[in-house]
Each structure stands twice: as structure tokens, then as C-alpha cells.
Amino acid sequence: MAYKMPCAGGIAERLSDIVHDESAWTEFIRSGRAKKVSLAEHENVYFEGDRADRIYEVADGAVMLYKLLPDGRRQVVEILSGGGLFGLQAGELHDCSAETLVASTLHAADRRDVEAANELQSHITRCLLEQLQILHDHTVLLGRKNAFERVATFLMRFVPLRGGAGCLGPGPDADDRVILLAxxxxxxxxxxxxxxxxxxxxxxxxxxxxxxxVERHDRMRICDVCGICRLTGTH
Amino acid sequence: MAYKMPCAGGIAERLSDIVHDESAWTEFIRSGRAKKVSLAEHENVYFEGDRADRIYEVADGAVMLYKLLPDGRRQVVEILSGGGLFGLQAGELHDCSAETLVASTLHAADRRDVEAANELQSHITRCLLEQLQILHDHTVLLGRKNAFERVATFLMRFVPLRGGAGCLGPGPDADDRVILLAxxxxxxxxxxxxxxxxxxxxxxxxxxxxxxxVERHDRMRICDVCGICRLTGTH
DNA sequence: CGCGCCCTTGACCAGACTCAATATTAGTGG
DNA sequence: CCACTAATATTGAGTCTGGTCAAGGGCGCG
Incomplete structure (x- = not known):
């Protein structure tokens, strides 16, 4: 069954972000109340079911959150890179496991410290809202896109300023880009x-x-960004 | 490929929620800064791409958030019922459309009012974290479960206190329950x-x-709650 | 009673999974 | 620097789950 878009041009408008002040957060990190943690590739930060009494920010590198089904199926639910917040939970326990994709450094803070600091709330809310929006897109990918569209959409995530609402277009030169999958x-x-x-x-x-x-297994050249973009199912 | 759970019993611990004070939010709603809106079944609240300058709370009824692909495929990304917050965005525009599933009443508040009120932030954060956790589970459903497991999981959502971390078990009587799909x-x-x-x-x-x-199209009796639960793939 | 909407069922098809073999790559030690 | 190994990635053949298309059933409402 096919639905009709109410107003095709509606989303074309540039999603320009509302001014966001994260100085309070920067200050909190600098103040020393957050410890710096360095982790190697494929080290895990915590497991699903662990007590959630610290929250983390990706300073450098990348982290994935995943869940396992008892029979061993795994679903990676989020991928976080620089600036991404994770480990904050509604309940007492972590609902996902967290593992580094590459060698990473994290800022780890005590949950109580963060919850007590009112000036941090707006930064946290902003981060959560961004995660929510990404998860919405990912839900569409998992629920409604075929394998080709999923991979194309995945690749477009590595090309900033392209494919989104305010896509700049191919530019004057060849429309290629080298990306590192990691x-x-x-x-x-x-x-x-x-x-x-x-x-x-x-x-x-x-x-x-x-x-x-494919230049190396984790290093690809997208020869035709616009071509890939057209295959994502989103445009 | 099958993964092994690190510690099988880890999640068994009851996910008892940390005390959460929502009196500030209740006060805000009562104060008259939020308007009450009544909507019929299948009325839409806003469309993807609309300006996001109001946020909503489901007072009564149920609302779904969904996204459309240009070719007409639709994915419902969230279902919200009493107490659920929606319409808050990181950017200026709504990333989803919102539509009532049944006749509903909503509390609608001005975005600026809500963002300005510091005392509301902890309630908002809490709501967002709960949504995030539900979306994580839904991601697993969409990414890794088969059709039967998806429907079974869906049905279990309508049976409170069962199937989750602190499931009470079947109880002394017949293990059935009548649910309204809506x-x-x-x-x-x-x-x-x-x-x-x-x-x-x-x-x-x-x-x-x-x-x-199936007692009516939208009214089902689950004859064997534990039986359904075993088919969700989660246990 | 009849119309329209939603749901159910069947037959067939195709996309993605499974299993298995092979090819690459990265890492290790001589 | 190269040979060897282990881990990761690719490719092929066959299967199966869930999608598509089409027909029929049930229910509510005028």
C-alpha cells in the first residue's frame, strides 16, 4: 500500500539548527569532574544489564551501542562519534551494551553529578533529541528499505553536507569522495x-x-555521490 | 553469525526506576500555559517538515509518529499514549508526522515556554530517555526479528507487568488477557x-x-500470555 | 438490503538468508 | 622481506520467508 506525501516541498526547507549553547558542558568536562578514558579498538565500555551510574561522551573515536537476543542475533542500535553522549538511562541499568569501533577516548562522568547540574540539562536534551531523530531515520531504514537502499543510506552518512535537507549538490568537480568506514x-x-x-x-x-x-576493506571511494544518493530511497 | 551473551543473568535484575519528580510538569500544565486540544480518531497533529514551535503531551488517547518515503512507503516510528511527550525537535522542523490513533486530548505548549522553564528539563529528559529505550527495542525488532516474533512482541506491549525484566509470571488462574489494539x-x-x-x-x-x-478486529484475547511471550524472541 | 471498507486467504514470486567454498587481507615470526 | 596463519571478506548455489497480486469474506452504516 502506497501513501501520498501531504506536501512534497515541505522538508526541502533547510533544517537550520537553533542556536545551541554547550559552554556549560565544555566547562563541566574541563572542570575535572569528568575523567578521561582511553580505550583500544573493540573494547567494551559496559554491558547491557550493568548498573548505569556513569555517563560518557565520545571525545575522539567511535562507539556502537548494541543489543543481543538470547539466540545470538545482534542488532547495533546506535553509532556515536565525536560529541555523542551515551550511557544515560531512564532506569538503573544499561539497556544496551557499548563497544568501541576504533581506538577512542571518552569523557566519563558520574551520573549523579550530571543529573544534579541544572546548567547541563539543555545540552543533554539537545543530544537526546538528535539521537532520537537519527533513530527515527534508522527505523525507516530497517522497517521499509531494501538491502541496496540500506547500504546506500549508510554510505551517505559518511558524506557531510550531502544527501540531507540542505544538500549542496555535486559541485563543479568530479562527484567523488573517499570515506573511512571504520x-x-x-x-x-x-x-x-x-x-x-x-x-x-x-x-x-x-x-x-x-x-x-573499494580501496581497502574499510576505505572506499564513492565515485558518484549523487548516484548513491538517488538509490537511498529517501529522495 | 551468532553472538554469545556475556552474562545471561545480568538483565534479570528488576529495572526499578529511579524516583522521578514530575510535579513541575504537572504544575506547568495546570498553570494554563498549555492549551488543551481535542482531536478525533485519525486526525493529524502536524506533518513532517512543519515548523516545530509547539510541543505536545498525550493527556488521553494515543498518537503515532510516522515517516513517509517519497514512493509512498510508510513507517510508524513511535506510538505514544498517556503521558508521552512529542513534537520536541533538535532543529526547527518536525522530523515526523503525528496522527491520532484514537480520539485523543493533548496538552499543547509553546516550545519557547518549555525551553525557558528550567524546572521542566528533568521531566523532559526522563521522557526522552524512555522513548530512546523503547526505540532501541524497536530497532532490534525491525532489524533482527521475523514476522511471528514481531507480532508476538507487539502483543506483549499491551500486557503490563508481563514479559519485561520483572515479569510476575502467569499467576494462579488461566493465563489470558483481553487487549484493545486500537x-x-x-x-x-x-x-x-x-x-x-x-x-x-x-x-x-x-x-x-x-x-x-480475535473477538473483534481490534479486540483480542491472548489465551496464553506466557506462550506468546516465549515466541517474542526476547526470552 | 446493499454499499464500502477493512480484513482474510490463496497462489505465486523475489529478495535476502543459509551453507559452503574460495579469496583477500592483516598480523606474526623467521 | 617473505612465508605462514588466522581472520575477514567475497562469491556461488539453493532455500525459504515475507512480499505481491488477486479474489473472496465480514461487518458496520446508511
Whole structure:
């Protein structure tokens, strides 16, 4: 069943962010109430079910949040990079496990300290709202997009200023971009709700169509950003 | 590929919520700075792309947030009922459309009023964190569960105190429960990332297995709550 | 009673998964 | 620097779940 968009042009308007003051947060980090933690690639920060008494900010690197089903199926639910907040929970326990994708440094703060500091709330709210919006998009990806569209959408995430509401277009030169995935095929599959084989096949198909060139397993050249963008299902 | 849970018993611990003071929010609503809005079944509150200058609380009824792809595919990303907050955005525009599932009354407040009121922030943060946790679970459902597990999981949402971390078990009597879906098959399908036909087939299969009895299209008796629960893939 | 809407059921099809074999890559030690 | 190994990625063949298309059923409402 196909629905009709109420007003096609509605979303075209640039999603210009409302001014956001994060100085209170920067100050909090600097003040020494947050410890710096350095982690290697694929180290875990905490597991689902652990007590949630610290919250984290990605200072450098990238972290994934994932959940496991008892039979071993895994779903990566969020990927966080610089500035992303995680570990804050409504309840007492972590609802996800957290693991670094690459070597990372985190700022770890005590939950009570953060909750007590009123001046931090607006920054936290902002971060949560951004996460929520990303999760909404990801829900559409998982619920309604096919494998090709999922991978194309995934690739577009690595190209800032392109594909979104205020996309700048291809520019005068060749429309290519080199991106660093920093994720294994398995991690990509678990993020996109696919299997490793399907992800691999889609990449191969994209290569055959000259949409991308795989320079190394985790290093790809998107030869035709606009071409990929048209295959995301979103435009 | 199957992963192994790090510590199977970890999540068993009851997710008892940390004390949460929402008196400031109640006061805000009562103060008259939030208008009461009454809407009929299937009326829309706003569309994706509209300016987001009001935020809403579901006082009574239920609301769904959904997104459309340009070719007409729809994904319901959230379902909110009493106490649920929606319409708050990181940017200037709504990232989803909102529509009532049943006749509902909402509290509508001006975004600026809410953002200015520091005493409301902790309530908002709490609501966002709960939404985030539900979306994480939904991500697992969409990314990793099959049709049967999706429908079973969906049904369990209507049975409070059962199926979750602190499930009370079947109790002494027959393990049945009558639930009111308040959604059409199409809405259920769009929420679970399935088609209307698949949802219908799964309900029929469940009926055949005496797991449920369809008393009316939107009114079902779950004959065996524990039986359904075992089929969610989560336990 | 009849119309329209929603739901159910069936037959068929296709996209993604599974299992298995092979190819690459990265890492290790000689 | 190269050989060897382990881990990761690719490719192929076959299967199956869930989608598509089409027909029929049930229910509420005028």
C-alpha cells in the first residue's frame, strides 16, 4: 500500500539548527569532574544489564551501542562519534551494551553529578533529541528499505553536507569522495539488519556499477555521490 | 553469525526506576500555559517538515509518529499514549508526522515556554530517555526479528507487568488477557515493518495455535500470555 | 438490503538468508 | 622481506520467508 506525501516541498526547507549553547558542558568536562578514558579498538565500555551510574561522551573515536537476543542475533542500535553522549538511562541499568569501533577516548562522568547540574540539562536534551531523530531515520531504514537502499543510506552518512535537507549538490568537480568506514562487514550488517554476505554482495554490485571503488576493506571511494544518493530511497 | 551473551543473568535484575519528580510538569500544565486540544480518531497533529514551535503531551488517547518515503512507503516510528511527550525537535522542523490513533486530548505548549522553564528539563529528559529505550527495542525488532516474533512482541506491549525484566509470571488462574489494539492492520503493519497481509496471516496462525482469539478486529484475547511471550524472541 | 471498507486467504514470486567454498587481507615470526 | 596463519571478506548455489497480486469474506452504516 502506497501513501501520498501531504506536501512534497515541505522538508526541502533547510533544517537550520537553533542556536545551541554547550559552554556549560565544555566547562563541566574541563572542570575535572569528568575523567578521561582511553580505550583500544573493540573494547567494551559496559554491558547491557550493568548498573548505569556513569555517563560518557565520545571525545575522539567511535562507539556502537548494541543489543543481543538470547539466540545470538545482534542488532547495533546506535553509532556515536565525536560529541555523542551515551550511557544515560531512564532506569538503573544499561539497556544496551557499548563497544568501541576504533581506538577512542571518552569523557566519563558520574551520573549523579550530571543529573544534579541544572546548567547541563539543555545540552543533554539537545543530544537526546538528535539521537532520537537519527533513530527515527534508522527505523525507516530497517522497517521499509531494501538491502541496496540500506547500504546506500549508510554510505551517505559518511558524506557531510550531502544527501540531507540542505544538500549542496555535486559541485563543479568530479562527484567523488573517499570515506573511512571504520567498521567490519559484520558490524555494518548488524547495524543495517542484514547479513555479512548481503552487505558484501551489495558492495560488489555497487563496484560493478562504478558507484564505488573499494580501496581497502574499510576505505572506499564513492565515485558518484549523487548516484548513491538517488538509490537511498529517501529522495 | 551468532553472538554469545556475556552474562545471561545480568538483565534479570528488576529495572526499578529511579524516583522521578514530575510535579513541575504537572504544575506547568495546570498553570494554563498549555492549551488543551481535542482531536478525533485519525486526525493529524502536524506533518513532517512543519515548523516545530509547539510541543505536545498525550493527556488521553494515543498518537503515532510516522515517516513517509517519497514512493509512498510508510513507517510508524513511535506510538505514544498517556503521558508521552512529542513534537520536541533538535532543529526547527518536525522530523515526523503525528496522527491520532484514537480520539485523543493533548496538552499543547509553546516550545519557547518549555525551553525557558528550567524546572521542566528533568521531566523532559526522563521522557526522552524512555522513548530512546523503547526505540532501541524497536530497532532490534525491525532489524533482527521475523514476522511471528514481531507480532508476538507487539502483543506483549499491551500486557503490563508481563514479559519485561520483572515479569510476575502467569499467576494462579488461566493465563489470558483481553487487549484493545486500537490500531488497524495497516497501522500495525507499518509499525512492525510488515505488510497488512503478513500481519493478518500471523494473527490467523496464532488463532489456529490457540494462542489468541480475535473477538473483534481490534479486540483480542491472548489465551496464553506466557506462550506468546516465549515466541517474542526476547526470552 | 446493499454499499464500502477493512480484513482474510490463496497462489505465486523475489529478495535476502543459509551453507559452503574460495579469496583477500592483516598480523606474526623467521 | 617473505612465508605462514588466522581472520575477514567475497562469491556461488539453493532455500525459504515475507512480499505481491488477486479474489473472496465480514461487518458496520446508511
Amino acid at each position: 567498521m567490519t562487514r559484520q558490524e555494518i550488517a548488524d547495524y543495517l539488519g542484514l547479513t555479512i554476505e548481503t552487505v558484501s554482495r551489495i558492495f560488489s554490485e555497487m563496484r560493478r556499477r562504478n558507484l564505488v571503488a | 490500531m488497524t492492520r495497516q497501522e500495525i503493519a507499518d509499525y512492525l515493518g510488515l505488510t497488512i497481509e503478513t500481519v493478518s496471516r500471523i494473527f490467523s496462525e496464532m488463532r489456529r495455535r490457540n494462542l489468541v482469539a
